Amino acid sequence: MNLQPDQRMGRNAMLLALSSEEEAALYLEQLNQQGFTYCQGKTGSMETHKVVAAIETAAKRQGVISSEGYRETHALYHAIMEALHGVTRGQVLLGSVLRTVGLRFAVVRGKPYVEESEGEWIAIALYGTIGAPVKGSEHEAIGLGINHI
Amino acid sequence: MNLQPDQRMGRNAMLLALSSEEEAALYLEQLNQQGFTYCQGKTGSMETHKVVAAIETAAKRQGVISSEGYRETHALYHAIMEALHGVTRGQVLLGSVLRTVGLRFAVVRGKPYVEESEGEWIAIALYGTIGAPVKGSEHEAIGLGINHI
Amino acid sequence: MNLQPDQRMGRNAMLLALSSEEEAALYLEQLNQQGFTYCQGKTGSMETHKVVAAIETAAKRQGVISSEGYRETHALYHAIMEALHGVTRGQVLLGSVLRTVGLRFAVVRGKPYVEESEGEWIAIALYGTIGAPVKGSEHEAIGLGINHI
Amino acid sequence: MNLQPDQRMGRNAMLLALSSEEEAALYLEQLNQQGFTYCQGKTGSMETHKVVAAIETAAKRQGVISSEGYRETHALYHAIMEALHGVTRGQVLLGSVLRTVGLRFAVVRGKPYVEESEGEWIAIALYGTIGAPVKGSEHEAIGLGINHI
Amino acid sequence: MNLQPDQRMGRNAMLLALSSEEEAALYLEQLNQQGFTYCQGKTGSMETHKVVAAIETAAKRQGVISSEGYRETHALYHAIMEALHGVTRGQVLLGSVLRTVGLRFAVVRGKPYVEESEGEWIAIALYGTIGAPVKGSEHEAIGLGINHI
Amino acid sequence: MNLQPDQRMGRNAMLLALSSEEEAALYLEQLNQQGFTYCQGKTGSMETHKVVAAIETAAKRQGVISSEGYRETHALYHAIMEALHGVTRGQVLLGSVLRTVGLRFAVVRGKPYVEESEGEWIAIALYGTIGAPVKGSEHEAIGLGINHI
Numbered sequence: 001m002n003l004q005p006d007q008r009m010g011r012n013a014m015l016l017a018l019s020s021e022e023e024a025a026l027y028l029e030q031l032n033q034q035g036f037t038y039c040q041g042k043t044g045s046m047e048t049h050k051v052v053a054a055i056e057t058a059a060k061r062q063g064v065i066s067s068e069g070y071r072e073t074h075a076l077y078h079a080i081m082e083a084l085h086g087v088t089r090g091q092v093l094l095g096s097v098l099r100t101v102g103l104r105f106a107v108v109r110g111k112p113y114v115e116e117s118e119g120e121w122i123a124i125a126l127y128g129t130i131g132a133p134v135k136g137s138e139h140e141a142i143g144l145g146i147n148h149i
Numbered sequence: 150m151n152l153q154p155d156q157r158m159g160r161n162a163m164l165l166a167l168s169s170e171e172e173a174a175l176y177l178e179q180l181n182q183q184g185f186t187y188c189q190g191k192t193g194s195m196e197t198h199k200v201v202a203a204i205e206t207a208a209k210r211q212g213v214i215s216s217e218g219y220r221e222t223h224a225l226y227h228a229i230m231e232a233l234h235g236v237t238r239g240q241v242l243l244g245s246v247l248r249t250v251g252l253r254f255a256v257v258r259g260k261p262y263v264e265e266s267e268g269e270w271i272a273i274a275l276y277g278t279i280g281a282p283v284k285g286s287e288h289e290a291i292g293l294g295i296n297h298i
Numbered sequence: 299m300n301l302q303p304d305q306r307m308g309r310n311a312m313l314l315a316l317s318s319e320e321e322a323a324l325y326l327e328q329l330n331q332q333g334f335t336y337c338q339g340k341t342g343s344m345e346t347h348k349v350v351a352a353i354e355t356a357a358k359r360q361g362v363i364s365s366e367g368y369r370e371t372h373a374l375y376h377a378i379m380e381a382l383h384g385v386t387r388g389q390v391l392l393g394s395v396l397r398t399v400g401l402r403f404a405v406v407r408g409k410p411y412v413e414e415s416e417g418e419w420i421a422i423a424l425y426g427t428i429g430a431p432v433k434g435s436e437h438e439a440i441g442l443g444i445n446h447i
Numbered sequence: 448m449n450l451q452p453d454q455r456m457g458r459n460a461m462l463l464a465l466s467s468e469e470e471a472a473l474y475l476e477q478l479n480q481q482g483f484t485y486c487q488g489k490t491g492s493m494e495t496h497k498v499v500a501a502i503e504t505a506a507k508r509q510g511v512i513s514s515e516g517y518r519e520t521h522a523l524y525h526a527i528m529e530a531l532h533g534v535t536r537g538q539v540l541l542g543s544v545l546r547t548v549g550l551r552f553a554v555v556r557g558k559p560y561v562e563e564s565e566g567e568w569i570a571i572a573l574y575g576t577i578g579a580p581v582k583g584s585e586h587e588a589i590g591l592g593i594n595h596i
Numbered sequence: 597m598n599l600q601p602d603q604r605m606g607r608n609a610m611l612l613a614l615s616s617e618e619e620a621a622l623y624l625e626q627l628n629q630q631g632f633t634y635c636q637g638k639t640g641s642m643e644t645h646k647v648v649a650a651i652e653t654a655a656k657r658q659g660v661i662s663s664e665g666y667r668e669t670h671a672l673y674h675a676i677m678e679a680l681h682g683v684t685r686g687q688v689l690l691g692s693v694l695r696t697v698g699l700r701f702a703v704v705r706g707k708p709y710v711e712e713s714e715g716e717w718i719a720i721a722l723y724g725t726i727g728a729p730v731k732g733s734e735h736e737a738i739g740l741g742i743n744h745i
Numbered sequence: 746m747n748l749q750p751d752q753r754m755g756r757n758a759m760l761l762a763l764s765s766e767e768e769a770a771l772y773l774e775q776l777n778q779q780g781f782t783y784c785q786g787k788t789g790s791m792e793t794h795k796v797v798a799a800i801e802t803a804a805k806r807q808g809v810i811s812s813e814g815y816r817e818t819h820a821l822y823h824a825i826m827e828a829l830h831g832v833t834r835g836q837v838l839l840g841s842v843l844r845t846v847g848l849r850f851a852v853v854r855g856k857p858y859v860e861e862s863e864g865e866w867i868a869i870a871l872y873g874t875i876g877a878p879v880k881g882s883e884h885e886a887i888g889l890g891i892n893h894i
Contacts, residue, residue, distance in 0.1 A: 010289030011167050011276070018160050049396035056396075070435040071863050071893050077430065078823070081395065086235025086292055090528075090686050091539045092389045097528065098496035098503075112288075118816050121288070127160065132524065137517040139261075139270070140159030142293035143235055148816050148893075198694035205694075219733040220565050220595050226728065227525070230686075230693065239388050240837045241687045246826065247794035247801075267518050281822065286815040297518050297595075308885030309763050309872065316756050347545035354545075368584040369714050369744050375579065376674070379537075379544065384831025384888055390538045410884075416667050419884070425756065437857075437866070438755030441831055442887035446667050446744075457736030458614050458723065465607050533682025533739055537835050559735075568735070574607065586708075586717070587606030589740035590682055645843035652843075666882040673877065677835075677842065688836045 007034050009112040010144050013125035016040060016106035017142075036110035039064050044102035046095030046133060048084065051103065055080050055124065059107045065122070065149070072149055075122055076107075079145035083124040086143025095133075101141065103128035109149065122149045156183050158261040159293050162274035165189060165255035166291075185259035188213050193251035195244030195282060197233065200252065204229050204273065208256045214271070214298070221298055224271055225256075228294035232273040235292025244282075250290065252277035258298060271298045305332050307410040308442050311423035314338060314404035315440075334408035337362050342400035344393030344431060346382065349401065353378050353422065357405045363420070363447070370447055373420055374405075377443035381422040384441025393431075399439065401426035407447060420447040454481050456559040457591050460572035463487060463553035464589075483557035486511050491549035493542030493580060495531065498550065502527050502571065506554045512569070512596070519596055522569055523554075526592035530571040533590025542580075548588065550575035556596060569596045603630050605708040606740050609721035612636060612702035613738075632706035635660050640698035642691030642729060644680065647699065651676050651720065655703045661718070661745070668745055671718055672703075675741035679720040682739025691729075697737065699724035705745060718745040752779050754857040755889050758870035761785060761851035781855035784809050789847035791840030791878060793829065796848065800825050800869065804852045810867070810894070817894055820867055821852075824890035828869040831888025840878075846886065848873035854894060867894040 016027045016038065024040070031038050039062035043054035056076060060067040065076050084092050087101060094100060108123045124145045131138025165176045165187065173189070180187050188211035192203035205225060209216040214225050233241050236250060243249060257272045273294045280287025314325045314336065322338070329336050337360035341352035354374060358365040363374050382390050385399060392399060406421045422443045429436025463474045463485065471487070478485050486509035490501035503523060507514035512523050531539050534548060541548060553572045558565065571592045578585025612623045612634065620636070627634050635658035639650035652672060656663035661672050680688050683697060690696060704719045720741045727734025761772045761783065769785070776783050784807035788799035801821060805812040810821050829837050832846060839845060853868045869890045876883025 008289060010291060014163065014167060014276075014291055018163060048391075048394050052396040069860060069862050070429070070437075070858070073430060073435055074437070074893055077397075082238040084395075085238040089231040089234040089294070092391065092395060093495075093539065096394065096495050096543065097531075097539060098499040099524075113285075113815070115814060117814050123289070125291075127163075131517070132520060136262075137520055139295045139517075139521070140157060140272070140293065141295075142159060142163055142274075142291060144289065144291035145238070146288045146290075148819055197689075197692050201694040218562060218564050219560070219727070219735075222728060222733055223595055223735070226695075233693075241689065241693060242793075242837065245692065245793050245841065246829075246837060247797040248822075262517070264516060266516050280815070281818060286818055288815075288819070297521055306885060308887060312759065312763060312872075312887055316759060346540075346543050350545040367711060367713050368578070368586075368709070371579060371584055372586070372744055375546075380834040382544075383834040387827040387830040387890070390540060390544060394543065411666070411881075413665060415665050421885070423887075425759075434858075437891045438753060438868070438889065439891075440755060440759055440870075440887060440889035442885065443834070444884045444886075446670055455736060457738060461610065461614060461723075461738055465610060529685040532685040536678040536681040536741070560732075570736070572738075574610075583709075586742045587604060587719070587740065588742075589606060589610055589721075589738060591736065591738035592685070593735045593737075644838075644841050648843040666876070666884075669877060669882055670884070673844075680842075688838065688842060692841065 007112045009036060009108045009110060009121060009123045010125070010146050013106045013108040013123040014127070014144055016108070017104050017125040017127040031108060034110065036108050037064050038106060038108045040104070040106050042104050044100070046100040048092060048094050051084070051101065052080050055105050055107065064107050064109050075147045075149040079122050079124045079147040082145030083126045083143035087126050087130060087141040098132065099130055100133045101128060101130045120149050122147055156261045158185065158257050158259060158270060158272045159274070159295055162255045162257040162272040163293055165257070166253050166274040166276040180257060183259065185257050186213050187255060187257045189253070189255050191253050193249070195249040197241060197243050200233070200250065201229050204254050204256065213256050213258050224296045224298040228271050228273045228296040231294030232275045232292035236275050236279060236290040247281065248279055249282045250277060250279045269298050271296055305410045307334060307406050307408060307419060307421045308423070308444050311404045311406040311421040312442055314406070315402050315423040315425040329406060332408065334406050335362050336404060336406045338402070338404050340402050342398070344398040346390060346392050349382070349399065350378050353403050353405065362405050362407050373445045373447040377420050377422045377445040380443030381424045381441035385424050385428060385439040396430065397428055398431045399426060399428045418447050420445055454559045456483060456555045456557060456568060456570045457572070457593050460553045460555040460570040461591055463555070464551050464572040464574040478555060481557065483555050484511050485553060485555045487551070487553050489551050491547070493547040495539060495541050498531070498548065499527050502552050502554065511554050511556050522594045522596040526569050526571045526594040529592030530573045530590035534573050534577060534588040545579065546577055547580045548575060548577045567596050569594055603708045605632065605704045605706060605717060605719045606721070606742050609702045609704040609719040610723070610740055612704070613700050613721040613723040627704060630706065632704050633660050634702060634704045636700070636702050638700050640696070642696040644688060644690050647680070647697065648676050651701050651703065660703050660705050671743045671745035675718050675720045675743040678741030679722045679739035683722050683726060683737040694728065695726055696729045697724060697726045716745050718743055752857045754781065754853045754855060754866060754868045755870070755891050758851045758853040758868040759889055761853070762849050762870040762872040776853060779855065781853050782809050783851060783853045785849070785851050787849050789845070791845040793837060793839050796829070796846065797825050800850050800852065809852050809854050820892045820894040824867050824869045824892040827890030828871045828888035832871050832875060832886045843877065844875055845878045846873060846875045865894050867892055
């Protein structure tokens with residue numbers, strides 16, 4: 001793949017989502033050195049739209065995407081939906097099929113390809129649990145969405 | 150979550166899939182200490198059934214699931230299909246919609262929950278690229294499937 | 299195709315949905331001459347069931363389908379769901395994944411095939427925008443559903 | 448198939464769901480003789496999560512699955528979701544796409560395979576109607592989900 | 597439901613598909629008395645289009661639907677696809693995701709509703725096994741599709 | 746919507762796909778005046794990947810997207826897949842479920858929004874027929890995909 005040797009942004013976003021706050025320091029330093037911007041956060045809900053909104057709000061507040069205009073929101077939205085396919089595995093439904101998620105998310109933006117003309121891309125990584133709305137009745141779930149921006 | 154503190158098997162399987170062979174040593178040692186069995190491999194294809202077969206064959210050859218009978222194959226199959234939802238994000242199709250994957254996979258089996266009665270579970274992690282059947286025209290993709298076994 | 303030369307009802311329904319009220323006059327005249335019945339309307343919502351209900355209500359009030367019995371409602375319902383697949387492109391979800399639609403719809407009913415025995419069919423065309431629940435953060439969307447009735 | 452001659456549990460669960468209470472006696476006797484456990488019930492709703500909850504509650508109250516822990520709930524949940532795919536045929540949505548169901552369900556648990564090592568499996572059968580939220584505007588629907596437990 | 601007391605055609609089609617040839621006699625007599633037409637058959641394949649073709653061919657050869665024209669073929673096709681959703685439970689894919697089916701099918705056509713104006717409907721019932729392309733590595737699967745014709 | 750008054754690119758792409766070659770002249774002139782680039786073509790197949798390839802090849806040969814690099818191919822690919830959801834309405838499958846398409850396509854690229862910062866977008870419109878692989882056993886189908894590029 002033509003991804004730059006150290007700039008696998010999907011992998012970095014996923015490592016960030018998989019890490020505790022202390023562990024994340026290493027990945028964040030790497031992302032800074034490689035010129036990526038990023039944000040992290042947590043969200044838990046039985047309503048998919050709240051998960052989408054939590055990620056969008058974090059990405060806009062922390063300047064990873066522009067809070068003005070539609071273009072970057074469109075790119076981010078589709079990346080979030082793709083990541084949610086990995087978490088939900090078939091039907092992008094949570095509470096309506098009696099399940100809930102608790103997720104850590106990482107959003108990473110930058111240039112993963114060697115060729116400058118490939119421009120900027122965005123990666124959304126999700127890691128957490130999905131399961132019945134009963135504490136402990138859940139297992140891990142993961143999703144990654146990548147889009148040009 | 151009631152997962153044992155160090156036994157988040159989905160996270161461990163994903164870290165294994167994300168790691169180079171050298172980096173994997175750390176995660177493999179942790180998996181051994183925690184009593185998990187596992188296998189790793191690579192597969193690339195435009196045909197989904199070859200990806201499924203590659204993972205099944207590896208898991209059986211390396212003793213992660215029984216090569217006899219149906220029960221464990223059934224559990225593994227559904228975990229693979231769930232992981233492929235994360236990679237394909239909507240339609241579990243590769244060559245038929247003109248795309249191909251190159252994936253590293255990790256299969257981890259063991260007891261992630263504190264309660265002994267929760268028994269054994271299996272996790273399949275996929276990491277690699279998906280894209281056009283043209284070198285470089287691809288981006289990263291990730292999937293995780295978890296099932297009781 | 300065995301559709302009658304001037305009686306491509308899906309195309310006519312879509313042209314109607316794409317047209318301003320003034321522009322629609324031409325297509326409506328053609329539909330009248332060809333013996334089609336039809337109705338038009340607008341609907342906007344974050345709730346899919348309101349879009350379905352708006353089209354059903356219009357088709358019944360304006361006599362395009364019978365307001366009695368189930369048969370014609372069943373044919374219309376499936377045509378609407380098929381048209382919504384074009385608008386939503388994967389998961390027939392709106393507000394639950396934080397998006398909203400503003401749509402013009404056209405329903406056309408009649409005999410598009412040369413052979414009399416092919417009987418009556420119904421076409422639902424949708425045209426409008428889909429996007430975030432923020433003015434301007436949206437792009438166009440289109441769907442067409444066709445069913446025998 | 449290696450299913451025991453008289454122990455096609457999916458077929459038995461479906462026959463149970465298709466039967467009136469009087470007719471069911473024959474199938475229940477067969478299930479008892481074969482060592483299966485089971486429960487039956489009715490549920491009707493425009494909300495998918497209520498259908499899921501009704502089946503889960505019945506299966507736990509009547510001891511078909513353990514009401515403690517996650518493992519058996521996980522197996523049952525996926526079997527219910529698979530059965531709902533048969534009922535909904537495409538998108539696992541009810542009221543959000545303006546339709547409702549009235550269903551009889553049967554849950555059967557036991558050992559359908561000749562080989563003892565295949566262990567216990569669970570089958571969920573659904574039979575009833577799906578349609579518009581208007582009396583009589585509905586047709587029959589069926590679903591079956593099977594999982595190892 | 598407004599279905600005629602003894603004319604639940606989906607239930608009858610499913611009972612037919614679930615029955616051995618000897619057992620089927622009872623249901624066939626009931627169908628004859630109620631004025632339904634029907635056919636039965638078996639099909640097994642890793643290719644979905646062969647399953648579709650087998651059912652279509654049987655329905656046409658045995659006169660359940662017209663072998664001329666498109667209208668009845670369209671009604672049957674959608675009913676088959678709906679039944680296959682129940683069998684495949686998510687993605688209407690067989691060999692491409694390394695699985696195969698062996699199915700008995702029943703096609704029933706007639707008037708299930710009390711009101712004469714509801715006209716004719718068609719039901720497709722599928723019963724058999726789905727699983728890995730290895731003898732015995734399979735479990736039962738069921739699907740039902742119903743459409744106006 | 747913030748789309749420029751005359752620059753509804755999805756509508757223009759669809760009108761182009763719906764038009765005969767002679768009729769298309771008007772829409773092409775409008776697209777030229779508005780600074781859009783575009784291409785048109787026809788494709789028919791039972792294999793989805795051939796439809797995808799036909800549109801990609803036309804868009805590259807006629808200079809609507811760059812034939813170098815991945816970024817624009819990625820944007821186009823997702824727009825094509827979204828348009829195919831409208832044509833296939835549920836499962837993006839053709840020959841594997843025994844159906845075939847004959848489609849005219851139009852690809853339009855340019856700036857549909859008033860704000861310069863929204864940049865370039867691409868629209869894919871598909872119009873034609875879908876049906877059994879038997880001449881005349883088909884009805885119309887439509888799809889539209891839109892993406893930022």
